[in-house]
Amino acid sequence: MRTLVTGGAGFIGSHVVDALLGAGHQVAVVDNLATGSRSNLDSRAEFFEADVRDQPEIDRVFHLIKPAAVLHLAAQTLVAGAVSDPQRDAQINVLGTLSVLRAAAGAASHKVIFASSGGTVYGDARVQPVAETHPLNPISPYGVSKVAGEHYVRVLCAQAGLSYTILRYGNVYGPRDIPASQHVITAFLHAIVNGERPVIEWDGEQAKDYVFVRDVAAAHLRALDAGDFEAFNIGSGGEVSVNEIFRQVCAAAGVSETALPPDCKKRLATSSARAHLGGTVMRRFRFTRSVLCALVLAAGAASLAGASLGTASAADWPKYLHDDQGSGTTNDQAIDAGGAASLSAPAGWPRQLGDRPITTQPIVANGLVYAGAWDGYEYALRSDGTTAWRQYLGRTKNCFIADAVSTTTAGTIAGIVSTGAVATARVLGRTRSVLYVGGGGNLDAAGNPVTGSAEMIALDALSGDILWRSPLGGAPNHLIWSSPAVYNGSVYVGVSSFDDCPLVQGKLVKLDASTGALQATFNTVPTGCEGASIWGSPTIDAAAGTVYVATGNSRPCSIFGPQLGRYPHTKRGAILLGLALLAVLVAVIWPRSWLRVGFWLSVSGAVTAAALGAYLMIGPTVSMNRPYSVSLVQLDAQDLQVKTSWKVPETDEGDYDFGSTPTLFSGTVTPGGKRRQLLGVPNKNGNYYVFDRAQVGAGPVATIRLASANRTAPTKGNGSIAPSAFDGRTLYVAGGGTEIKGLHVPGSVSAFDPNNLSTPLWQFGAAGPVLGAISTAPGLVVIGNGPFTTLLSSVDGTPLFQ
Numbered sequence: 001m002r003t004l005v006t007g008g009a010g011f012i013g014s015h016v017v018d019a020l021l022g023a024g025h026q027v028a029v030v031d032n033l034a035t036g037s038r039s040n041l042d043s044r045a046e047f048f049e050a051d052v053r054d055q056p057e058i059d060r061v062f063h064l065i066k067p068a069a070v071l072h073l074a075a076q077t078l079v080a081g082a083v084s085d086p087q088r089d090a091q092i093n094v095l096g097t098l099s100v101l102r103a104a105a106g107a108a109s110h111k112v113i114f115a116s117s118g119g120t121v122y123g124d125a126r127v128q129p130v131a132e133t134h135p136l137n138p139i140s141p142y143g144v145s146k147v148a149g150e151h152y153v154r155v156l157c158a159q160a161g162l163s164y165t166i167l168r169y170g171n172v173y174g175p176r177d178i179p180a181s182q183h184v185i186t187a188f189l190h191a192i193v194n195g196e197r198p199v200i201e202w203d204g205e206q207a208k209d210y211v212f213v214r215d216v217a218a219a220h221l222r223a224l225d226a227g228d229f230e231a232f233n234i235g236s237g238g239e240v241s242v243n244e245i246f247r248q249v250c251a252a253a254g255v256s257e258t259a260l261p262p263d264c265k266k267r268l269a270t271s272s273a274r275a276h277l278g279g280t281v282m283r284r285f286r287f288t289r290s291v292l293c294a295l296v297l298a299a300g301a302a303s304l305a306g307a308s309l310g311t312a313s314a315a316d317w318p319k320y321l322h323d324d325q326g327s328g329t330t331n332d333q334a335i336d337a338g339g340a341a342s343l344s345a346p347a348g349w350p351r352q353l354g355d356r357p358i359t360t361q362p363i364v365a366n367g368l369v370y371a372g373a374w375d376g377y378e379y380a381l382r383s384d385g386t387t388a389w390r391q392y393l394g395r396t397k398n399c400f401i402a403d404a405v406s407t408t409t410a411g412t413i414a415g416i417v418s419t420g421a422v423a424t425a426r427v428l429g430r431t432r433s434v435l436y437v438g439g440g441g442n443l444d445a446a447g448n449p450v451t452g453s454a455e456m457i458a459l460d461a462l463s464g465d466i467l468w469r470s471p472l473g474g475a476p477n478h479l480i481w482s483s484p485a486v487y488n489g490s491v492y493v494g495v496s497s498f499d500d501c502p503l504v505q506g507k508l509v510k511l512d513a514s515t516g517a518l519q520a521t522f523n524t525v526p527t528g529c530e531g532a533s534i535w536g537s538p539t540i541d542a543a544a545g546t547v548y549v550a551t552g553n554s555r556p557c558s559i560f561g562p563q564l565g566r567y568p569h570t571k572r573g574a575i576l577l578g579l580a581l582l583a584v585l586v587a588v589i590w591p592r593s594w595l596r597v598g599f600w601l602s603v604s605g606a607v608t609a610a611a612l613g614a615y616l617m618i619g620p621t622v623s624m625n626r627p628y629s630v631s632l633v634q635l636d637a638q639d640l641q642v643k644t645s646w647k648v649p650e651t652d653e654g655d656y657d658f659g660s661t662p663t664l665f666s667g668t669v670t671p672g673g674k675r676r677q678l679l680g681v682p683n684k685n686g687n688y689y690v691f692d693r694a695q696v697g698a699g700p701v702a703t704i705r706l707a708s709a710n711r712t713a714p715t716k717g718n719g720s721i722a723p724s725a726f727d728g729r730t731l732y733v734a735g736g737g738t739e740i741k742g743l744h745v746p747g748s749v750s751a752f753d754p755n756n757l758s759t760p761l762w763q764f765g766a767a768g769p770v771l772g773a774i775s776t777a778p779g780l781v782v783i784g785n786g787p788f789t790t791l792l793s794s795v796d797g798t799p800l801f802q
């Protein structure tokens with residue numbers, strides 16, 4: 001059967017997908033990845049990144065798939081989130097459900113299975129256990145939205161002639177849950193995995209009905225062919241207290257509890273579900289030590305498949321640009337458009353980190369803020385601004401590169417210029433939260449010269465202890481400007497030169513996240529050649545198993561070999577050519593009695609000398625092909641073999657290379673066009689190039705002119721190196737000097753509808769060139785420009801804070 005699962009990349013949805021695939025069904029998944037992750041998905045499932053509130057896109061997907069059964073799990077699931085923002089909760093849970101129901105009817109689907117909530121639709125239940133016939137009396141906005149969804153399912157399915165089944169979940173637990181869910185079992189397991197002390201709220205005697213996620217998935221599978229026009233409670237049929245759960249956690253982990261004050265008891269009557277959907281669907285909750293150990297292991301494994309960012313909470317920003325897709329976007333609503341104007345620094349902030357600049361993007365994970373500084377230290381700061389830990393990772397002294405960061409002596413000393421990535425991995429025999437970051441160099445903490453290298457370094461994210469270091473090239477010529485991506489148990493990072501003094505062979509390396517061992521290497525230019533550094537960071541399309549990088553300019557590299565160098569050897573070549581001419585003269589005037597031998601010796605000497613002279617003078621300029629310099633390159637994530645690439649035309653080159661990171665997004669490019677999986681990346685030539693990910697080698701499908709580029713120094717307002725952002729609906733791009741409405745501005749940010757890239761939705765003239773990455777949150781766009789941090793309205797670009 002052809003099935004479609006909304007929210008199929010999430011905690012419960014991904015298990016439903018597994019169950020459907022295991023039963024031989026064809027499965028398509030729709031998910032906006034707000035809380036889900038592509039790493040949760042089986043590669044056999046067809047994936048569409050879309051929001052259920054986007055009716056045209058949902059209609060398009062349903063028309064394409066034509067599912068016989070629709071399993072609607074996409075939802076805003078946080079009770080607290082619904083209380084703080086009931087309008088957003090209703091938009092997703094009510095209007096999103098309407099969108100799915102209309103699309104199902106339009107695609108002539110046969111059945112809809114709707115995920116509801118047994119914990120909220122009944123409200124304060126009068127009797128225990130709570131049967132499906134109990135009046136629906138929600139007391140929270142989330143419960144209201146779920147009840148409304150149930151009513152719309154009944155009415156609209158009846159009107160369209162569709163059958164339906166409503167499943168009201170108990171408290172679901174199991175692998176792939178995330179801490180942001182605020183589920184008590186997941187919170188305990190997350191604390192154990194990260195070496196933290198779990199906390200019990202109230203007296204711990206509050207009891208709920210807990211049900212294993214795979215049992216919930218099995219109920220969906222049974223509901224495909226049973227339970228039409230009915231609602232069923234999906235639970236264990238029993239209640240268990242938090243203390244009962246916690247005792248097993250304490251026994252296994254050796255931690256003590258912190259008691260706070262009591263909730264309520266609730267268990268669901270599941271006799272109807274057992275009768276209609278099968279008696280083995282739901283099992284009684286048994287949380288023995290063996291189950292605990294299995295779930296702890298599952299929590300570690302599911303959070304990574306080796307190592308991944310899948311366990312990041314909604315409030316986290318665990319890596320450069322937030323995620324491996326380079327979206328630059330969070331769904332966290334701690335700051336909204338209404339409160340942006342009143343922002344102020346809390347006590348303890350700002351924090352000065354050494355006496356050097358900070359050019360990394362701060363990241364947030366584990367309740368800490370991580371930042372690397374040019375003083376060579378990586379810092380972990382608490383929310384009150386105090387230092388949890390700091391670790392010296394190295395500094396590199398090399399050529400002079402910029403007024404803003406130079407020292408008073410010749411040359412520049414750079415510290416940590418790579419933004420870290422926090423992920424969970426098993427390192428040195430223990431599953432832990434790990435910070436991966438570029439570092440190393442040729443100066444120790446006291447400033448003394450040392451023999452060192454540019455390195456990828458793994459640290460314990462909670463203590464700052466160094467777990468492993470992997471050298472990637474000798475210092476001072478090599479430096480890790482790139483920020484790592486952690487995917488499927490591996491760390492991907494670019495290797496570059498310190499600056500153009502000298503260039504080094506650019507590379508993308510893949511390292512084992514647990515050990516730092518080298519797994520694969522992509523050389524951007526042939527061995528012995530220089531350049532094509534990866535100054536930006538890798539972007540990963542997990543669904544396609546591909547990695548994207550954009551490269552810098554390279555030096556000419558002779559076809560005769562790197563030993564010849566890249567510049568003509570004028571002096572030595574001229575000497576040899578002079579000797580060749582002398583040999584010719586000797587051949588002409590050689591005595592007749594020696595004519596035969598002397599003539600031919602002179603001629604052969606002249607030819608040899610001329611050839612060597614030409615080799616030294618012309619050979620270095622006869623360059624081999626360097627197809628991956630100044631290019632966007634698509635690589636296989638498994639072995640880093642090139643799939644395809646596109647090189648900036650010579651008319652665009654000069655020093656106009658890529659110094660940025662690609663962004664993945666989707667759209668039609670032009671109104672009425674076919675929806676495509678897209679990628680965008682800015683160039684120092686002032687262009688923002690947009691590619692169809694299925695045809696990168698064919699060149700850009702659109703080019704947006706961002707900034708003038710009469711010179712190639714982005715710090716002086718030319719071109720762009722600022723990574724873009726995509727919030728699921730709008731693409732935001734930025735750069736240096738340009739014109740807006742006939743007026744020159746030193747920098748700008750523009751918003752584009754990805755379905756119409758010909759005209760911006762709005763533009764904002766910045767106070768200076770936008771060099772850093774754009775970041776977005778619901779209703780907000782954040783940029784650094786000149787000396788300012790500016791918050792803009794994502795709706796129309798209106799400045800909200802500066």
